Amino acid sequence: MKEIKVKITEDKEYKVCIEKGILINLGEHLSKTIENKRIIIITNPLVNCFYGVKLLSSLKKGGFNLDLIDLIEIPDGEKYKSLSTAKYLYDELLKRKADRTTTLIALGGGVIGDLTGFVAATYMRGLPLVHIPTTLLAQVDSSIGGKVAVDHPLAKNIIGSFYQPKAVYTDPEVLQTLSDKDIKNGIVEAIKIAVIKSPAFFKWLEKNINRLFKKHRDLLCELVKEAVSLKVDIVLKDPRERGLRKVLNFGHSIGHALEVEAGYQDLSHGEAVALGMLIETKIARNRGMCSEEFEVQIKQILSFLPSSLLSSSAASSSQSLPFPSLPSPPAPLPFPHPSLSFPR
Ligand SMILES: NC(=O)c1ccc[n+]([C@@H]2O[C@H](COP(=O)([O-])OP(=O)(O)OC[C@H]3O[C@@H](n4cnc5c(N)ncnc54)[C@H](O)[C@@H]3O)[C@@H](O)[C@H]2O)c1
Numbered sequence: 001m002k003e004i005k006v007k008i009t010e011d012k013e014y015k016v017c018i019e020k021g022i023l024i025n026l027g028e029h030l031s032k033t034i035e036n037k038r039i040i041i042i043t044n045p046l047v048n049c050f051y052g053v054k055l056l057s058s059l060k061k062g063g064f065n066l067d068l069i070d071l072i073e074i075p076d077g078e079k080y081k082s083l084s085t086a087k088y089l090y091d092e093l094l095k096r097k098a099d100r101t102t103t104l105i106a107l108g109g110g111v112i113g114d115l116t117g118f119v120a121a122t123y124m125r126g127l128p129l130v131h132i133p134t135t136l137l138a139q140v141d142s143s144i145g146g147k148v149a150v151d152h153p154l155a156k157n158i159i160g161s162f163y164q165p166k167a168v169y170t171d172p173e174v175l176q177t178l179s180d181k182d183i184k185n186g187i188v189e190a191i192k193i194a195v196i197k198s199p200a201f202f203k204w205l206e207k208n209i210n211r212l213f214k215k216h217r218d219l220l221c222e223l224v225k226e227a228v229s230l231k232v233d234i235v236l237k238d239p240r241e242r243g244l245r246k247v248l249n250f251g252h253s254i255g256h257a258l259e260v261e262a263g264y265q266d267l268s269h270g271e272a273v274a275l276g277m278l279i280e281t282k283i284a285r286n287r288g289m290c291s292e293e294f295e296v297q298i299k300q301i302l303s304f305l306p307s308s309l310l311s312s313s314a315a316s317s318s319q320s321l322p323f324p325s326l327p328s329p330p331a332p333l334p335f336p337h338p339s340l341s342f343p344r
Pocket residue numbers: 044046047050076077078081108109110111112114134135136137138141142143144145146147148157174175176177178179182185269270
């Protein structure tokens with residue numbers, strides 16, 4: 001098993017444990033990590049169908065009493081990473097008498113991880129949180145670094161916090177059930193980190209990309225370990241994104257805007273980030289900030305994107321952004337709001 005320590009401050013540290021098949025023995029690991037045995041698992045119907053029973057039986061094997069364990073499903077999809085779903089979860093936690101010693105387990109992709117993390121950070125000012133990321137994107141990126149958030153119709157990830165988990169348990173075996181599209185979405189975030197931090201990893205991705213698409217078990221495991229190590233390195237130097245960590249937003253400034261414009265539907269986060277990387281590269285190139293060689297390399301490695309997306313990014317990088325004319329967002333409220341009076 002690969003264990004990567006994330007030491008955020010002198011007294012705050014957690015481990016990212018990566019091992020093929022770790023889900024089966026998770027109960028044993030978890031019994032050493034959390035103090036109270038009361039757990040609430042948050043997941044969605046698809047992930048529950050694949051891995052819910054496996055997780056519960058592994059908890060039982062690890063000595064947990066299943067009577068103290070609840071599981072809550074929320075619907076699948078980015079549009080449910082919202083304040084209204086968070087409210088639904090607060091209601092459920094209250095009904096189920098969750099208290100500050102109740103551990104929340106996020107079993108799912110980045111949507112479940114970000115949402116559960118946000119609820120864990122805010123319910124009763126903080127509950128213990130454990131991530132079990134089940135998409136490639138969540139394993140290489142969203143479960144690492146403590147950013148938790150929900151989306152707002154006008155801005156992505158805008159309501160959130162930094163909240164570190166007690167542990168992250170990553171099982172690359174669960175990627176075998178992932179759709180081809182979601183394998184690609186995860187590879188996009190791996191490419192992002194490679195561009196930012198490791199030419200050697202970029203070359204490795206170029207060489208192995210076709211076998212990764214075919215879900216080659218050992219290569220996927222290697223990819224997850226490398227990407228996590230690279231991201232942890234950056235996060236440790238700047239846990240609250242005051243400077244250096246902003247590099248991880250490569251592709252995201254534009255990518256997030258595209259997701260908002262698409263109403264968090266029809267365009268996945270990975271696809272939006274891929275387009276964002278292409279467009280941001282073009283902007284950098286136009287400003288003389290990156291080489292032609294790099295632009296060619298990034299276009300080449302992202303050539304697996306659907307051709308409809310690629311043509312829209314080519315159009316947008318010269319002129320307007322690619323997205324269909326969607327309804328205009330409501331006009332922003334004046335700030336400060338006229339009804340607010342400030343003491344002088
Ligand atoms: N917090 C961070 O630092 C950070 C970083 C990157 C991305 N994100 C966020 O992550 C989200 C995207 O995450 P995502 O791409 O994982 O999307 P997702 O969570 O919507 O998962 C994608 C799909 O895969 C399914 N799925 C999950 N695990 C599966 C499995 N093992 N087998 C089969 N199907 C499975 C899900 O049900 C879903 O349909 C975005 O909201 C993005 O903002 C956060």
